[in-house]
Amino acid sequence: MTTTTKGPAPTQPTSSVKRVHEHIVEIVSDSGEGAQKAGQTYGAVSAKMGNGVWTVEIIPAEIKPPARSRAGASGIRVRVGSEAVTNTGDEADLVVALNEQVLFGRIEQKAYKKGTIVLLENKWANDPREEVRRDYAAALAEFERIGLDVRQVPLEEACQKVAQDVRVGKNMFVLGLLCYITCREMERAMEEVAFVFAKKGDKVIQKNQDLIRAGYDFGAQVLSTRYEIPPRKTEQRLMVLNGNQAIALGVMAAGIEMVAMYPITPATSVSHHLAGAFKNVGGVVHQAEDEIAAMGFAIAASYAGKTACTVTSGPGLALKTEFLGLAVMAEVPLVIVLVQRGGPSTGLPTKVEQGDLLAALYGQPGDTPKIILAPATIEECFHFVITARKLAEAFRTPVMILTDANLATGVQPIPRPVPQAEWLAPPLDQSPWQKGVTAYDWDADTGLSPRPIPGQRGGEYVLTGLAHTKKAKVAYDPDSNQTGCAMRSRKLAVFGESLKPPQVHGADHGELLVVGWGSTLGSIEEAVDRARKQGLSVSSLHLRFLSPLEPGLKEIFARFRKVLTVEINYSDAPDAPHTTKDNRRIAQLAQVLRTHTLMDIDCWSNVAGQPIQPGAIHAELVRRLGKSKGEQ
Amino acid sequence: MFGLKDDWELEIPERYFTLEDYEGGTARWCPGCGDLAVLTAVQRICRDEQLPPEKTVCVSGIGCSSRFPHYMKTYGFHGLHGRAFPVACGVKSRRPDLKVFVATGDGDCCSIGAGHWVHGIRYNMDMVVMLFDNAIYGLTKNQTSPTSPQGLSTNTHPRGAWLPPLNPTSATLGFANVSFVAQTVDWNPLHLYHTLKAAYHHKGTSFVRIMQRCPTYTEKVFAELQKDPSHLLLLTGGDNPELDAASLRMFPNQQAHDSRDLHAARRIAEQQDPLPIGVLFRDPSRPCYEDFTTVGLGMSAADKLRGLEREFDKFSV
Numbered sequence: 028m029t030t031t032t033k034g035p036a037p038t039q040p041t042s043s044v045k046r047v048h049e050h051i052v053e054i055v056s057d058s059g060e061g062a063q064k065a066g067q068t069y070g071a072v073s074a075k076m077g078n079g080v081w082t083v084e085i086i087p088a089e090i091k092p093p094a095r096s097r098a099g100a101s102g103i104r105v106r107v108g109s110e111a112v113t114n115t116g117d118e119a120d121l122v123v124a125l126n127e128q129v130l131f132g133r134i135e136q137k138a139y140k141k142g143t144i145v146l147l148e149n150k151w152a153n154d155p156r157e158e159v160r161r162d163y164a165a166a167l168a169e170f171e172r173i174g175l176d177v178r179q180v181p182l183e184e185a186c187q188k189v190a191q192d193v194r195v196g197k198n199m200f201v202l203g204l205l206c207y208i209t210c211r212e213m214e215r216a217m218e219e220v221a222f223v224f225a226k227k228g229d230k231v232i233q234k235n236q237d238l239i240r241a242g243y244d245f246g247a248q249v250l251s252t253r254y255e256i257p258p259r260k261t262e263q264r265l266m267v268l269n270g271n272q273a274i275a276l277g278v279m280a281a282g283i284e285m286v287a288m289y290p291i292t293p294a295t296s297v298s299h300h301l302a303g304a305f306k307n308v309g310g311v312v313h314q315a316e317d318e319i320a321a322m323g324f325a326i327a328a329s330y331a332g333k334t335a336c337t338v339t340s341g342p343g344l345a346l347k348t349e350f351l352g353l354a355v356m357a358e359v360p361l362v363i364v365l366v367q368r369g370g371p372s373t374g375l376p377t378k379v380e381q382g383d384l385l386a387a388l389y390g391q392p393g394d395t396p397k398i399i400l401a402p403a404t405i406e407e408c409f410h411f412v413i414t415a416r417k418l419a420e421a422f423r424t425p426v427m428i429l430t431d432a433n434l435a436t437g438v439q440p441i442p443r444p445v446p447q448a449e450w451l452a453p454p455l456d457q458s459p460w461q462k463g464v465t466a467y468d469w470d471a472d473t474g475l476s477p478r479p480i481p482g483q484r485g486g487e488y489v490l491t492g493l494a495h496t497k498k499a500k501v502a503y504d505p506d507s508n509q510t511g512c513a514m515r516s517r518k519l520a521v522f523g524e525s526l527k528p529p530q531v532h533g534a535d536h537g538e539l540l541v542v543g544w545g546s547t548l549g550s551i552e553e554a555v556d557r558a559r560k561q562g563l564s565v566s567s568l569h570l571r572f573l574s575p576l577e578p579g580l581k582e583i584f585a586r587f588r589k590v591l592t593v594e595i596n597y598s599d600a601p602d603a604p605h606t607t608k609d610n611r612r613i614a615q616l617a618q619v620l621r622t623h624t625l626m627d628i629d630c631w632s633n634v635a636g637q638p639i640q641p642g643a644i645h646a647e648l649v650r651r652l653g654k655s656k657g658e659q
Numbered sequence: 660m661f662g663l664k665d666d667w668e669l670e671i672p673e674r675y676f677t678l679e680d681y682e683g684g685t686a687r688w689c690p691g692c693g694d695l696a697v698l699t700a701v702q703r704i705c706r707d708e709q710l711p712p713e714k715t716v717c718v719s720g721i722g723c724s725s726r727f728p729h730y731m732k733t734y735g736f737h738g739l740h741g742r743a744f745p746v747a748c749g750v751k752s753r754r755p756d757l758k759v760f761v762a763t764g765d766g767d768c769c770s771i772g773a774g775h776w777v778h779g780i781r782y783n784m785d786m787v788v789m790l791f792d793n794a795i796y797g798l799t800k801n802q803t804s805p806t807s808p809q810g811l812s813t814n815t816h817p818r819g820a821w822l823p824p825l826n827p828t829s830a831t832l833g834f835a836n837v838s839f840v841a842q843t844v845d846w847n848p849l850h851l852y853h854t855l856k857a858a859y860h861h862k863g864t865s866f867v868r869i870m871q872r873c874p875t876y877t878e879k880v881f882a883e884l885q886k887d888p889s890h891l892l893l894l895t896g897g898d899n900p901e902l903d904a905a906s907l908r909m910f911p912n913q914q915a916h917d918s919r920d921l922h923a924a925r926r927i928a929e930q931q932d933p934l935p936i937g938v939l940f941r942d943p944s945r946p947c948y949e950d951f952t953t954v955g956l957g958m959s960a961a962d963k964l965r966g967l968e969r970e971f972d973k974f975s976v
């Protein structure tokens with residue numbers, strides 16, 4: 028326990044600087060205390076310095092949870108590294124907590140380890156309310172018991188010296204403090220704050236800069252050790268953004284001009300961003316009366332020759348089901364972004380899960396082949412939208428993009444893309460339709476057909492969800508539906524032929540192959556790298572295409588003794604009561620891969636609502652391989 | 660696919676369209692079904708207005724009446740049960756140049772699609788919505804619909820429908836931003852034609868409830884109405900089309916009505932016998948949703964690229 032003394036420190040102790048490869052900080056508070064803004068600015072400063080960064084917001088489920096409550100923990104985690112950072116990492120190194128109760132919320136989520144340094148606001152020790160003083164004291168004892176390195180700090184008192192209203196100023200003070208402790212460049216922080224508050228005017232900028240400086244100066248009194256995370260120098264132009272913003276930019280860059288949606292966490296922020304920015308590239312957001320309407324509206328805009336997209340999460344996908352079937356049946360190009368959250372039902376709206384793969388693949392009645400992509404990084408969130416639009420039009424089909432809450436809210440610097448005019452080109456023109464060509468003039472070999480759009484003379488047809496012939500005529504005969512289904516399935520096979528086998532991360536053969544999809548890429552590869560350094564024979568493979576699957580999987584899997592999927596969705600624990608090898612319900616990708624390869628593929632998954640940490644995966648790898656090594 | 664020209668408009672050479680240009684094959688409704696009369700009326704309007712078939716889109720849900728697009732030789736979208744409104748709105752959203760007709764049944768619109776009905780009226784996009792009200796679920800064979808009269812025996816309520824029916828006309832007049840509501844009957848081709856034509860000429864969502872005979876399941880429901888014109892009340896004046904003297908003689912009951920008066924319209928809509936027919940309400944000043952959704956339509960590729968660069972700048976470090 029260091030600085031609890033009142034008044035300025037008599038002398039500025041000079042701190043020693045420790046070089047580290049990476050460092051994770053968290054700011055946790057009640058909601059509304061500005062922790063996220065402070066953390067985002069901290070992340071941006073680090074990115075500008077050339078560090079790898081991953082920022083993730085800690086969001087309570089309620090909008091205004093009660094103050095000083097466990098469930099109300101609100102804040103941000105920033106992982107800064109010398110190299111590129113691809114995930115939120117394991118336990119935090121340093122935490123600034125504005126009250127002790129919110130820390131409990133994070134402890135429950137295993138965010139801290141023994142020795143995590145906690146800079147804890149100490150004003151609660153002298154709170155006029157007895158129960159607050161009692162809770163605070165009890166918490167201190169508990170933190171000590173679990174090994175947190177708590178330093179009680181008079182944050183508010185120190186901040187009061189520069190700010191009139193500490194409620195709004197404390198976050199910038201904390202930012203300054205963190206800049207000192209982790210050797211961030213002050214000019215960058217000043218610039219960033221000037222940028223962030225540009226609209227609010229010089230006075231506000233000045234006030235915030237003063238607060239940062241005060242926090243920075245205060246830093247020396249708090250910790251005797253500073254941390255330096257040397258950045259790698261990069262000449263690349265970077266953008267710092269989260270996955271949903273990347274999707275929104277991807278939508279704009281892909282030449283999509285209509286996004287129809289209904290608000291649902293964690294997908295909504297895509298439309299928030301577009302609502303402001305879309306008009307600058309000539310696009311529009313339609314907030315529909317429900318997800319069904321949003322889907323119908325988007326499909327219809329596409330039918331009318333416009334590029335359209337809908338963005339949703341699990342419960343919304345459930346409502347879009349019937350229209351999704353229609354889009355497949357009637358071969359309407361459409362981009363559907365599914366930002367997965369915890370399920371089933373309303374589930375865990377703000378938390379991470381990869382629980383909708385099977386719903387996306389098979390959730391519609393009848394046979395509904397469609398293309399499904401899963402970006403694994405924020406950069407891919409951007410580029411996959413452009414790819415999805417192209418595929419949707421080339422293959423006259425809906426294309427789904429599955430992301431999750433982890434990608435949606437994680438913030439990372441990515442190379443700034445160079446916009447291409449070709450991305451923006453409209454799908455079709457209005458030239459007269461070629462005589463003799465029908466509305467579904469399926470190429471018998473590929474299933475592909477050109478698409479007439481209203482306005483094209485001679486192309487008049489009635490789009491229908493009923494079984495239909497090449498001429499779009501309703502047909503109940505035995506052959507027509509068989510042919511239609513075959514043609515739509517064929518397109519997927521043809522597209523699959525154009526894909527390359529995925530790259531294996533690590534050796535191309537060995538003991539264990541970890542297979543993942545989506546946001547877990549960074550954590551899986553980090554865990555695999557650690558394990559490989561220890562001499563464990565493990566590699567990994569990450570799928571971007573889930574329908575159709577990338578080719579060559581069986582051959583790759585055959586080069587490993589065991590294949591294990593790591594996923595964030597439900598599977599029975601193998602040793603759970605009543606669970607046998609035969610009835611065990613396994614994770615979703617594992618199910619898909621078993622069917623696809625007829626191989627005995629195992630899974631390791633959970634639905635804790637948290638991104639899977641590299642440390643947890645690593646521990647599992649050691650558990651599995653350590654054992655099998657011993658057996659040999 | 661990519662890199663094609665981005666100017667959508669094409670000059671249309673002089674063409675003259677006949678009824679045949681809108682006839683898309685033999686309709687397969689039951690003999691005597693009122694749907695056919697509506698189809699004919701719409702084809703005539705298309706011809707009289709010389710609508711290019713390729714610029715006309717008929718949208719429907721699912722039901723007997725929703726087969727409508729298949730019998731037109733225009734573009735069509737025969738979508739999902741209850742979802743004609745969102746589809747029609749989506750078509751219009753970025754293609755204000757297309758003329759849209761919507762065919763929806765009483766089950767389609769007032770039951771499964773009721774949510775979209777409320778909001779579709781509020782969006783007020785420029786289209787003609789025809790509610791084919793046969794007071795029954797026809798396609799699925801005789802189940803109670805929200806407009807079935809209380810006591811009507813159906814396959815789902817063999818001892819008679821339990822509840823009083825919903826009045827689609829008064830309901831629509833209660834929705835926000837409603838701009839055009841009319842009521843007509845399928846068996847008076849003249850009134851049907853003129854009412855639909857008035858609807859076509861209104862900019863905004865023109866909602867027309869058409870009392871539609873279903874000889875197969877609800878013959879009795881409309882028999883009296885059909886036989887004896889004294890059960891009808893012809894609305895005249897206001898936005899109603901002017902009928903000639905001979906036509907007017909067909910209607911023993913007539914009433915001058917100010918169709919700009921929403922309260923008067925709501926009062927009249929409540930009336931069942933005689934049943935008011937004609938334009939109950941019209942307000943051409945209501946905002947249309949496409950005024951917002953078409954923003955940015957003509958933006959050039961160069962401007963889009965510049966806009967994109969600026970959006971990237973916002974995130975750049």
Ligand SMILES: Cc1ncc(C[n+]2csc(CCOP(=O)(O)OP(=O)(O)O)c2C)c(N)n1
Pocket residue numbers: 721722723724725740763764765766767768791793795796797798799804
């Ligand atoms: C989601 C869904 N539920 C149910 C049906 C079955 N269904 C088809 S048409 C219809 C009712 C049709 O009644 P209405 O809309 O009044 O049209 P009508 O046949 O009377 O013209 C129903 C229930 C369906 N096609 N889709």
Ligand code: SF4
Pocket residue numbers: 687688689691692693694723724793797798872873874875876
């Ligand atoms: S069942 Fe009724 S509504 Fe359907 S086609 Fe026959 S007559 Fe017309």
Ligand SMILES: [Mg+2]
Pocket residue numbers: 722764765766791792793794795796797804
């Ligand atoms: Mg009906």
